[in-house]
Amino acid sequence: MMFGKALKIGIIAALGIGLQLISLGGVFAEPSSSTVTTASGGYSARFRVEGSVANPTTFTLSKLQALPPTSENVFFYTGQGPVSSKFTGVLLWDLLNSVGVKTDPSIKNDIINKWLVVTGSDGYTVTISAGELDPSFGGQQVLVAYAQDGKLLGADTGFARLIFPGDKAGARDAFWITSIKVH
Ligand SMILES: Nc1nc2c(c(=O)[nH]1)N[C@H]1C(S)=C(S)[C@@H](COP(=O)(O)O)O[C@H]1N2
Numbered sequence: 810m811m812f813g814k815a816l817k818i819g820i821i822a823a824l825g826i827g828l829q830l831i832s833l834g835g836v837f838a839e840p841s842s843s844t845v846t847t848a849s850g851g852y853s854a855r856f857r858v859e860g861s862v863a864n865p866t867t868f869t870l871s872k873l874q875a876l877p878p879t880s881e882n883v884f885f886y887t888g889q890g891p892v893s894s895k896f897t898g899v900l901l902w903d904l905l906n907s908v909g910v911k912t913d914p915s916i917k918n919d920i921i922n923k924w925l926v927v928t929g930s931d932g933y934t935v936t937i938s939a940g941e942l943d944p945s946f947g948g949q950q951v952l953v954a955y956a957q958d959g960k961l962l963g964a965d966t967g968f969a970r971l972i973f974p975g976d977k978a979g980a981r982d983a984f985w986i987t988s989i990k991v992h
């Protein structure tokens with residue numbers, strides 16, 4: 810039957826194109842260091858703390874500044890050279906406590922099962938384990954910074970960014986923050 814043959818040829822051709830696309834993908838695949846993000850990016854003036862929290866809250870500069878400030882001197886490498894600065898902001902752990910992370914009291918140490926995804930307006934994401942932040946466990950002094958060397962963060966980084974003191978490269982210091990979601 811001619812129709813059956815055409816269909817078979819069609820399927821074989823489609824498979825061929827598919828295989829070619831897969832091999833092209835292999836040749837032109839970008840290294841993970843230049844992974845393409847999805848959203849367009851740009852200045853953000855607020856972010857949402859959402860997910861498994863008692864009081865989902867939108868944070869603006871004034872709302873961040875209402876929490877106790879912390880400053881940290883940090884040094885990290887970037888694709889544009891090293892950064893050595895004093896960042897001022899709020900401890901991420903304090904910010905989480907201000908909205909209340911929901912945990913299940915029937916699960917032993919449930920806080921160490923929680924994690925956060927911090928997202929930038931460009932779709933850039935960083936995942937953090939709550940156990941690393943909790944002062945009873947990792948106690949990492951991760952900052953949601955709003956100022957650098959005494960000046961508020963500007964258009965290039967949005968009003969808030971993460972700072973991981975001690976990180977060698979700046980990759981986890983997500984800027985243009987639009988969302989912090991607790992899982
Ligand atoms: N939203 C967002 N944050 C980001 C990035 C990004 O592409 N998007 N790049 C990261 C990387 S790889 C580095 S090295 C630092 C650069 O920080 P700087 O702009 O202060 O130099 O930002 C980090 N934060």
Ligand SMILES: [Mo]
Nearest residue numbers: 887888979980
């Ligand atoms: Mo980077």
